[in-house]
Amino acid sequence: MTARPSPRPQRIDQILFAQGFGTRRECAGLIEIGLVRVGGEVVTDPAAGFVAQGLALEVEGRPWVCHEQALVMLHKPAGYECSQKPSAWPSVMMLLPPPLRRRGVQPVGRLDQDTTGLLLLTDDGALIHRLTSPKKQVPKVYEVQTARPVEPQQVQRLLAGVVLDDDPKPVRAEGCEMTGPQALRLTLVQGKYHQVKRMVAAVGNHVSGLHRSSFGQLLLPATLAPGQWAWVEGLAAITG
Numbered sequence: 001m002t003a004r005p006s007p008r009p010q011r012i013d014q015i016l017f018a019q020g021f022g023t024r025r026e027c028a029g030l031i032e033i034g035l036v037r038v039g040g041e042v043v044t045d046p047a048a049g050f051v052a053q054g055l056a057l058e059v060e061g062r063p064w065v066c067h068e069q070a071l072v073m074l075h076k077p078a079g080y081e082c083s084q085k086p087s088a089w090p091s092v093m094m095l096l097p098p099p100l101r102r103r104g105v106q107p108v109g110r111l112d113q114d115t116t117g118l119l120l121l122t123d124d125g126a127l128i129h130r131l132t133s134p135k136k137q138v139p140k141v142y143e144v145q146t147a148r149p150v151e152p153q154q155v156q157r158l159l160a161g162v163v164l165d166d167d168p169k170p171v172r173a174e175g176c177e178m179t180g181p182q183a184l185r186l187t188l189v190q191g192k193y194h195q196v197k198r199m200v201a202a203v204g205n206h207v208s209g210l211h212r213s214s215f216g217q218l219l220l221p222a223t224l225a226p227g228q229w230a231w232v233e234g235l236a237a238i239t240g
Contacts, residue, residue: 011047012036018052020099021059021068037059062097067231069124070105072096073218076119077226082110089093089113095227096121108132108138108215109191117143117212118220120232128233131216137189138216138239139174144184145209152178154203158186162202167192171199182208216240 004196016027016036029048030036037058038050055066076082080092084106093101100121108120108131122128131138155178160171175187186196197207213220216238224230232238 007051007053010052012038012043012045012048012050013046014057015052015066016057016059017052017065018068019057020102022102028161030059059117064099065231069122069127070100070103071120071122071124071127071232071234072100072105072229073215073220073224073232074119074121074229075220075224075226076111076116078114078116082107082115082119092119092121096229100229111212112194112197112210113240115210115212116226117210118215118218119212120215120238121229130235131238132191134190139187139189139214140191140212140216141175141212141214142186143179143189143213144186144196144200146182146184146200147206147208148183150178150205151182154205155184157203158184158199162199164192164198164202171201172194184215 013024013028013031017024018031021027021030031043031046034042034044039056053068057064057066063231074092074095076092079089080095081087081089082092084091084093092107096105103123105121105123108122108128111117111119111192118164120131130136150174158173158176161172163170171192173186173189174189177185179185188195196210217240218232218238
């Protein structure tokens with residue numbers, strides 16, 4: 001087996017630019033006035049070379065670990081839209097640091113403004129397609145609070161499939177179980193508009209609260225508070 005070539009060092013100003021810390025001129029300026037540290041040491045030469053992936057920086061006193069492709073999870077709180085140009089609520093992008101926003105990260109799918117839980121964001125368009133394509137069957141798990149008590153036949157209908165008003169082909173839950181008198185855990189592999197709410201309505205109930213607890217193999221950590229974000233270390237963390 002041929003060994004992979006070692007990553008080549010890059011200029012530190014180019015690394016900062018790629019990470020979203022500003023224009024090339026702005027990044028060079030941050031370095032020249034001593035606002036960038038690598039391994040705890042101040043770097044003042046914009047041409048100094050480092051291997052980018054995994055490089056630990058401090059920029060204006062804030063720690064940052066370099067990732068060539070950005071992939072993060074966000075614990076989305078209620079009251080935020082998954083849009084760059086929100087209409088009635090603030091954008092989830094405002095919960096991310098400026099470098100990630102400048103890199104153009106996009107949500108992997110969408111959660112309604114009143115839905116909470118695990119939201120993935122990335123600047124890798126191919127990864128977005130891979131994770132949202134119906135052919136890939138990536139499961140998402142939702143914790144559902146219902147307005148009325150859940151009946152066993154409702155669970156069976158969700159597992160068997162229900163018809164939504166925009167598609168004659170039934171859609172079914174990959175998994176569905178009662179977790180309380182008025183609570184369901186629903187697993188879906190599709191990503192239709194308002195799908196959970198419409199499926200629950202189709203069996204005669206109503207969603208009063210909705211939270212996504214997992215995406216593929218990735219669970220929302222209990223330690224990640226609403227509004228906080230964290231790096232996801234590669235596709236394997238999601239797909240196993």
